Amino acid sequence: MENVQYSLCEMCSARCPIEVTLQDGTVAGIFGNPNVGSIGTRLCAKGAAAKWFLNDSEKPTRPQIRVGPRGSGQWRDASWDEAYSYIAERVKSIKDAYGAQSLLVGWRGSLNNEFAQAFSRGLGTPNDFTHNSVCPLSLHTACQATLGVGRKAIGFDIENSKYVVLYGRNIFESLTVAEVNQLMTAIDNGVKIVTVDPRASKTAARSYYWAKIRPGTDWAFNLGLANEIVQNNLYDVSFVDKWVKDFDALRKYVEPYTPEWAETETDVPASSIRKLAREFSEAKPKVIFHIGWFASRYVSEFHMRRSIIFLNALMGNFEVPGGLFFKKGLADTGRKGMKDIAGTIEAPKGDRFDGIGPGKKFPIVDKSQGVCHMMAEAIETQQPYPVKGLFIYRFDPLYSIPDSGALLKAIEKLDLIVDIDVNWSNTAWYADVVLPESHFLERGDPVQERKGLKPILALRRQLVAPRFDSRPAWRIFKELADKLGFGDKFFYTDIDDYNRWKLADTGIDLSEFDKKGIVNLADDKIYYDKDTGLKFKTPSQKIEIVSSKMEENGLESLPPYQHVEVPQGKLRLIVGRNPLYTQGSMSNNKYVKEVLPEHPVWINTNAAAKLGIKDGDTVRVSSDTGSGTTVAFTTDGIHPEAVFIPHAFGKKAKGQQYAYGVGIADSDLQNLTTDYVGGSAAMQECFVTVQKA
Amino acid sequence: MSAVQPESETKHVGSSDRYYLYQDKDRCIGCYSCELHCKMNKNLPIGPRLCRIVEIGPKVRNDNLRADFHFLPCFHCEKPFCAHVCPTGAIQKRTKDGIVFIENSLCIGCKCCIAACPWGVPQWNPETGKAVKCDYCMDRVDRGLKPACVTGCLTQCLHFGPVDETSKLLRQRYAESMDITAAGTPGQFTTIL
Numbered sequence: 001m002e003n004v005q006y007s008l009c010e011m012c013s014a015r016c017p018i019e020v021t022l023q024d025g026t027v028a029g030i031f032g033n034p035n036v037g038s039i040g041t042r043l044c045a046k047g048a049a050a051k052w053f054l055n056d057s058e059k060p061t062r063p064q065i066r067v068g069p070r071g072s073g074q075w076r077d078a079s080w081d082e083a084y085s086y087i088a089e090r091v092k093s094i095k096d097a098y099g100a101q102s103l104l105v106g107w108r109g110s111l112n113n114e115f116a117q118a119f120s121r122g123l124g125t126p127n128d129f130t131h132n133s134v135c136p137l138s139l140h141t142a143c144q145a146t147l148g149v150g151r152k153a154i155g156f157d158i159e160n161s162k163y164v165v166l167y168g169r170n171i172f173e174s175l176t177v178a179e180v181n182q183l184m185t186a187i188d189n190g191v192k193i194v195t196v197d198p199r200a201s202k203t204a205a206r207s208y209y210w211a212k213i214r215p216g217t218d219w220a221f222n223l224g225l226a227n228e229i230v231q232n233n234l235y236d237v238s239f240v241d242k243w244v245k246d247f248d249a250l251r252k253y254v255e256p257y258t259p260e261w262a263e264t265e266t267d268v269p270a271s272s273i274r275k276l277a278r279e280f281s282e283a284k285p286k287v288i289f290h291i292g293w294f295a296s297r298y299v300s301e302f303h304m305r306r307s308i309i310f311l312n313a314l315m316g317n318f319e320v321p322g323g324l325f326f327k328k329g330l331a332d333t334g335r336k337g338m339k340d341i342a343g344t345i346e347a348p349k350g351d352r353f354d355g356i357g358p359g360k361k362f363p364i365v366d367k368s369q370g371v372c373h374m375m376a377e378a379i380e381t382q383q384p385y386p387v388k389g390l391f392i393y394r395f396d397p398l399y400s401i402p403d404s405g406a407l408l409k410a411i412e413k414l415d416l417i418v419d420i421d422v423n424w425s426n427t428a429w430y431a432d433v434v435l436p437e438s439h440f441l442e443r444g445d446p447v448q449e450r451k452g453l454k455p456i457l458a459l460r461r462q463l464v465a466p467r468f469d470s471r472p473a474w475r476i477f478k479e480l481a482d483k484l485g486f487g488d489k490f491f492y493t494d495i496d497d498y499n500r501w502k503l504a505d506t507g508i509d510l511s512e513f514d515k516k517g518i519v520n521l522a523d524d525k526i527y528y529d530k531d532t533g534l535k536f537k538t539p540s541q542k543i544e545i546v547s548s549k550m551e552e553n554g555l556e557s558l559p560p561y562q563h564v565e566v567p568q569g570k571l572r573l574i575v576g577r578n579p580l581y582t583q584g585s586m587s588n589n590k591y592v593k594e595v596l597p598e599h600p601v602w603i604n605t606n607a608a609a610k611l612g613i614k615d616g617d618t619v620r621v622s623s624d625t626g627s628g629t630t631v632a633f634t635t636d637g638i639h640p641e642a643v644f645i646p647h648a649f650g651k652k653a654k655g656q657q658y659a660y661g662v663g664i665a666d667s668d669l670q671n672l673t674t675d676y677v678g679g680s681a682a683m684q685e686c687f688v689t690v691q692k693a
Numbered sequence: 694m695s696a697v698q699p700e701s702e703t704k705h706v707g708s709s710d711r712y713y714l715y716q717d718k719d720r721c722i723g724c725y726s727c728e729l730h731c732k733m734n735k736n737l738p739i740g741p742r743l744c745r746i747v748e749i750g751p752k753v754r755n756d757n758l759r760a761d762f763h764f765l766p767c768f769h770c771e772k773p774f775c776a777h778v779c780p781t782g783a784i785q786k787r788t789k790d791g792i793v794f795i796e797n798s799l800c801i802g803c804k805c806c807i808a809a810c811p812w813g814v815p816q817w818n819p820e821t822g823k824a825v826k827c828d829y830c831m832d833r834v835d836r837g838l839k840p841a842c843v844t845g846c847l848t849q850c851l852h853f854g855p856v857d858e859t860s861k862l863l864r865q866r867y868a869e870s871m872d873i874t875a876a877g878t879p880g881q882f883t884t885i886l
Contacts, residue, residue: 173722181847181848200760205751205758595729
């Protein structure tokens with residue numbers, strides 16, 4: 001018998017709503033959820049391949065306890081209770097000897113954040129962290145310092161815009177179904193996409209303009225644009241008067257950064273910058289300078305992201321069709337918000353392992369994000385105190401954090417590594433205990449609030465029974481808490497019970513998800529009043545050019561631009577995504593691999609010729625940190641200073657035969673450099689040589 | 694000869710309600726969702742790829758950038774080479790809609806069809822030892838659905854329907870492209886700044 005069910009995909013972090021057809025209880029097909037307008041039946045290749053991922057046996061299939069050396073792949077099967085007891089015993093001895101703060105709990109952002117965070121709080125450690133410092137953190141910090149809200153509070157009305165400027169935000173390869181469709185609709189409506197990227201991504205190839213920019217100089221490009229816009233009064237004067245604090249400081253700041261200056265730094269002609277400034281001004285406010293997503297590229301990342309926000313402010317594009325908007329949620333539809341278990345447990349106080357806090361290394365970074373890449377330093381230096389235990393939930397520090405070699409050396413010093421994951425991540429492979437989480441079609445998760453102009457709630461539901469002895473996150477954290485003596489804090493009985501509690505104040509019943517998999521919260525798009533209702537949460541309630549938060553913490557709001565250079569004889573390694581592999585978490589899918597088996601390094605044709613490298617040659621890419629071998633793709637579609645490799649390859653867990661050792665892992669080559677203002681790792685401050693292998 | 698011929702018994706042959714799967718290349722972003730949806734829908738092993746995206750580019754010429762993604766399914770020919778050479782009659786053409794399909798029980802795995810098709814459409818299934826090809830997901834079509842590649846296509850660049858819908862669409866598009874007041878259309882060359 002065939003029946004149709006709804007859930008949420010999780011082949012990547014986009015978590016698109018899906019429709020799953022079950023044939024006699026097994027998954028026959030997966031498409032987009034047609035009840036969600038921005039999705040329709042569309043679903044990317046990864047989402048389609050989720051069906052294979054479900055059938056894949058190369059996952060941890062039952063709890064594992066390490067018996068050989070770390071990383072040897074020598075495990076013994078354990079019962080859940082045995083695994084929990086093993087963990088509890090070691091946690092107790094670590095806590096007794098070093099205190100609760102010596103335990104770290106880290107996770108990749110997901111619908112289960114609240115369980116991981118509640119678990120961390122229950123453990124009594126102040127050291128919880130997300131993967132965000134190797135992803136969007138500097139952007140998040142920039143938004144907080146400038147707009148008073150985090151990056152996720154801001155949305156983009158792409159469909160109705162006339163210009164969309166993308167700084168490496170590779171919408172047609174780093175896919176979310178909704179955003180692809182918004183941009184496609186915008187193209188139908190005549191949008192002009194401007195892609196600023198050293199590489200001819202698939203997004204660049206569908207753009208109107210491609211600024212083949214010198215890598216690392218987006219900030220200079222923006223300063224040149226801002227100069228032209230401000231000097232020639234091409235901005236929205238009334239918006240700036242009303243909503244921008246310290247505009248005169250911006251005017252003065254951008255004065256030296258003429259388009260001609262920008263050309264020398266960026267390789268984008270001054271005439272193009274002047275032309276763009278005029279086109280943008282003509283089209284404003286329907287111009288979007290996309291603030292981006294991944295923002296862990298350069299030490300100046302924070303200031304580059306701020307410059308994007310400034311350009312948006314100059315367009316006066318907040319809360320207008322075709323511009324930026326504050327994402328609306330339950331509260332904007334006259335409902336109370338959802339509850340969350342972590343909110344019921346007091347956050348432990350004390351110094352953090354990662355140096356977040358006033359007067360410390362990261363004075364303005366949001367501690368709810370954490371700075372995961374400080375882990376190795378904290379372990380090695382034992383500052384501010386010894387770190388001895390690590391719980392990792394579906395995050396792969398050994399793959400995602402630059403200089404994976406140094407991190408591997410550091411975590412060898414831990415007394416306990418517990419990894420909870422669906423996959424054999426690199427970190428799971430090096431852990432002491434692995435607790436297998438069920439596949440996303442085999443489990444339920446907390447209700448998701450998808451904020452936007454027309455917000456919805458969406459629900460991941462368990463559609464099939466787990467094939468292996470895996471468990472859902474809500475259960476694993478609850479049972480771990482039980483064993484560790486704080487099970488009372490995990491008050492729910494199962495996920496439906498939890499979600500009923502979560503929804504209790506909203507007036508929405510769990511059964512309302514049955515029909516469509518989602519609950520629409522608004523019939524029409526919700527806009528705040530552009531003149532009176534913009535909800536900037538800075539102290540001035542305006543967009544802050546001079547940031548109160550920064551000034552209070554002794555940080556310069558408008559520091560001089562730092563010239564960018566590539567050392568003689570080197571090339572800059574840049575990274576990105578392709579549409580089949582977004583994250584390392586799904587790189588072991590054999591059907592995806594069939595379609596895209598090779599992951600070449602892109603190198604400019606002329607740069608390659610100088611090195612005697614021809615298209616298809618096997619080459620060795622080396623940095624001071626590490627090296628790897630792959631084939632060369634020579635092309636004029638990349639700036640001569642850059643070489644590009646896609647993320648998600650060079651995996652080291654031998655439990656994954658399709659991913660193991662295929663391609664180069666960016667984190668093996670990247671040195672660990674930090675944007676100390678925004679908090680992100682600066683992954684593209686990485687210089688390499690390329691030689692024929 | 695009169696332009697309008699009297700209807701004959703063979704009216705179905707080549708009639709205009711034949712299906713066609715048209716790829717609007719200007720909308721394709723090379724995401725490969727078509728290939729994976731096809732593969733998963735047919736529960737195929739590694740090896741056969743019933744539709745395929747072939748990437749050409751990115752290429753830079755003068756101040757322009759171009760990348761193309763060619764979608765290659767079966768064309769469901771009116772006179773299919775594959776059916777013509779099939780010794781057992783396993784490859785058949787449905788009279789009602791022209792879909793060319795393989796009757797699995799009749800295929801002996803001789804591979805004649807693979808050699809005969811100029812576009813490399815029939816594929817080898819190593820699990821069954823038989824040929825396999827795109828049949829426009831005729832089980833789905835018979836239930837009023839579209840082929841899996843079309844349903845899942847991320848940008849809706851794949852259009853499935855009677856062949857005259859495609860010609861209508863293309864004529865309309867051509868006419869619209871002559872509107873000089875229209876803003877930038879997709880698929881044109883990207884200008885490199």
